[in-house]
Amino acid sequence: MLQQLTDRVFFLPCDPATDRPCLGYLRGDRFSVMIDAGNSPAHAALLLEELRGAGLPRPRFVALTHWHWDHTFGLPGLDAAAAACSRTGRMLERMLGWKWDDASMAERLRAGEDILFCDEMIRREYPDRGKIALRPADLLYEDRLDLLPGGCSCRLLRVGGPHSDDCVTALIPEEGVLFLGDAYCEDMHHGEPHYPRAATERLISSLRALDFTVAVGGHCPPLSRADLFGYLEGVEKR
Ligand SMILES: [Zn+2]
Structure with missing residues (x-):
């Protein structure tokens, strides 16, 4: 069910059953x-x-927060132009060549290209994996892109961080909202999920420079600014 966060900002909450992230x-x-x-x-159709x-009008642009399947595989269901940072764009191009039969998926797990959690969730979301089709990005930027939809702005900023080097946040300063994608999440792809200290410190200082009061993460309910930094500073100490 669509939730209204501010005058101009809405979101569809995440659904952990098949790891559907929040959509902004x-x-x-x-x-x-x-x-x-x-x-x-x-998921996009929802x-x-x-x-x-x-x-409300259909989106003309879709801003991708990072390459992970749960944030990008909805693209073929959208006619919006997809904006991605160049690192995300490169990973989308690479995934276009991936196959989804059991042997190919098992090989990616063995090679460390994918993780078991995603493997299981993809099987749940797609009972027929023959239907998986991907779409590349339509426009690429390096570290920052400003979208100007009229009456407000949407600044896409690559912050990287522990979760993935290509993580982008979407700041809507006029509404005081920051869409985090999974930037606040741990590194899931290198051993046990964890927050590498240096990357977490850099992320905290990048986020501190941004003007927002509410942060919307990919897999959690919206957080106040204080709660977000309380959380990140807590994990950093572990
Ligand atoms: Zn992710």
Whole structure:
């Protein structure tokens, strides 16, 4: 169910059953922006249906927060132009060549290209993995892109951090909202999930420089600024 966070910002909450992340939406005067594409066209369609029901326009752009499947596999279900930082774009190109039969998935697990949690969730989201189709990005930027939808702005900023080097946050300063994607999450791809200290410190200082009061993470309910930094400073000490 679509939730309204501020005058212009909405989001579809995450759904852990198949690891569907939160999807963001910004209503501009001239066009609208979606944050993250979802983990399948069915997931993306859920947001589009909610928007239709609320009388809100379809997004013209979709901003990808990082390459992970649950944030990007919804792209083929969208006609919005996909904006990605160049690192995310490179990973999308690479995944276009991936196959989804059991042997190929097992080989990626063995090679450390994917992790068991994602493998299991992909199988749940796609009972028929023959239906998995990916789409590359439409526009690439290096570390920062400003979208100007009218009446507000949406600054896409690569912050990297422990979770993935390509992590981007979407700041809507006029609304005091920061979409975090998974930037606040741990490193899942190198051994046991953990927060490497240096990367976490750099992330905290990058986020501190941003002007927001509410942060929307990919897999949790919205957090106040104080709660976000309380959490990140807590994990940093572990
Ligand atoms: Zn992720």
